[in-house]
Amino acid sequence: MTSAQAFWNRTHTCGELRDEHNDADVVLNGWVDRARDLGGLVFVDVRDRYGITQVLFDPAVVDDETFQLAGTLRGEFVIAVRGFVRVRDGAQRNANTATGDVEIVARGVQLLTRSAALPISLKGDNETSEELRLKHRYLDLRRPELQSKMLLRHEVTLATRNYFHEHKFIDVETPILTKSTPEGARDYLVPSRVHPGDFFALPQSPQLFKQILMISGYDRYMQIARCFRDEDLRADRQPEFTQVDIEMAFITKDILFPILEGWVARVWKDFAGVEIPLPMKRLSYATVMEEYGVDRPDLRFGLKLATVSDLLEGTDAGPLASALALEDGTIKALYLPGEPGQLSRKQLDGLTETAKQFGLGGLLWGKVSNDGVSGAVKKFLTEEQRNAILERLGERNGFDASSTGILLVSAGRTGQVNDAMSRIRVQLGNDLGLISPSAYEFAWVVDFPAFGWNEDEERWDPLHHPFTSPITEHMGMVQSDPGNVLTDAYDMVCNGYELGGGSIRIHDPDVQRAVFSAIGLTEAEARAKFGFLLDALSYGAPPHGGIAFGLDRVVMLLARTEAIREVIAFPKTQKASCLMTEAPNAVDDAQMGELHLVSTAPAKDA
């Protein structure tokens, strides 16, 4: 053994000593959390991931050299302390920490390593900029808040594996170096040295492999799979993220959903202490788009929207008439029953700002009070129109159509109106305190349309992915009427997030060919991209389906945080770089040459 390794090894962690350990001889290893030098006494709080324990250096116990050393200890120095446990007198007990009833009376200390002054604060009271936290992630990860999130993530992952193992699922690893899959997102590419000019893609998901595994007879598959998408980031999106990936053979939705719901219920019970009522409600895509304007509604509060275009036929009010004249125009309304003054002018301006952000000209609003009507609602709506709108909204939301309140109306292209009104709805939920932060409201969204019209490319694009099975009744419409085909796709949503999405897959090669054809893939293109899948389907494919859950989002919700970076140990910035390692970086010409690559990027000034 070298001298560098010879240090006093801990007998206990910094979180476990209690009254019952009184007089025990112990050794602690850890970081100095705080040191308090009182002159004649030195207190040092020693921290590890299990907790914090106070150590007392008393000149009556330790020799002078040890006592001097204790006085030089600073934050984040790593030490080993030898001593005995002493139960503290009543007034000296500290109820704020788990070990606060005892302290270690030191007999000796070893300074294992010193620490430079910290570039970030590890104390919770004033937080450091995220830029510095990411650069010094090794320090940030020492913070107990982050350590508890990493622990939570570990526990959720473990419980997930156990749950699916108990239900006969097999964990199979799929390739990271693979072929580009067609889920719409940009691929991360890896150049091949052996095959000049060819590239692997990192998987956007293991989609095709898990279907292949079903065809191979594995029946129930699960994987905690890393996925990669080269798209711009958001607070809840990282370029690499983790999915709980599931696939099953011989199933329908009604077989699959209870298994998945059972997993969610267990995880939420164990890690959020919440009982999720089962079964979860199922809402059609058409319903949620109509009532919430998004396919991942926040169901913790009401404020349902309603389309009112039909009530405003023949209107001559400018903004409304021009929306109705559009091919895909619509008008939607939202009503806040109650005090007409419940929103300030500033809040209403904020909502208008949101509407503009989504490309609308503005937001029509007006206060309906006992004295009459104000604002754009007075200007643009007749009394009959207003009453008809309130009638519809009242019926949908359960309020009396004669209630006073604030009416919001938004008119324009359907997509923009839905985007804006769904956001406005959530903004109101927050502004008016309608959202309980401790609530979790789950639901399935089902019956998705198969295809969406792509204006730019003038073709039908799969809304989910092209392996999604149409519902049985619509099989024959794939070629003749693609716009009205519904699929057996489903999302699990919670609090405005999409937690997971999946579908029953196509297992008939003829149906698969029809879908490829409907989205404008020629036979030759389909063969080039997915020949192996078409081949596999032709050798006895069982009916199958599955889902993928965003593990990061699941943990994020359980941890009650709003940034996915908080539950990922080494996340990337919004520009998809790692501030700690400074990846990505340039590589030298020799390395480029081996990979048969030449960069066309403009030279950076060093």
Place this chain on the structure above:
RNA sequence: GGGGUGGUAGUUAAGUUGGUUAUAACGCCGGCCUGUCACGCCGGAGGCCGCGAGUUCGAGUCUCGUCCAUCCCGCCA
């Protein structure tokens, strides 16, 4: 690619209509202190005001550009 917010000491922030030596707290260094637990008290060091131009007698402050972080749109299930 576009819009919002931010960038001042190791950290977090303040900084007036453009004005002389850029403040404070925590941390760091030195001194004092025997029951602290955000210990206390005294003293000290520490600044490319993100970077680059411009306006001006004079810029942390005004203008333009640029970089980084973050939130959002586009993009992305």
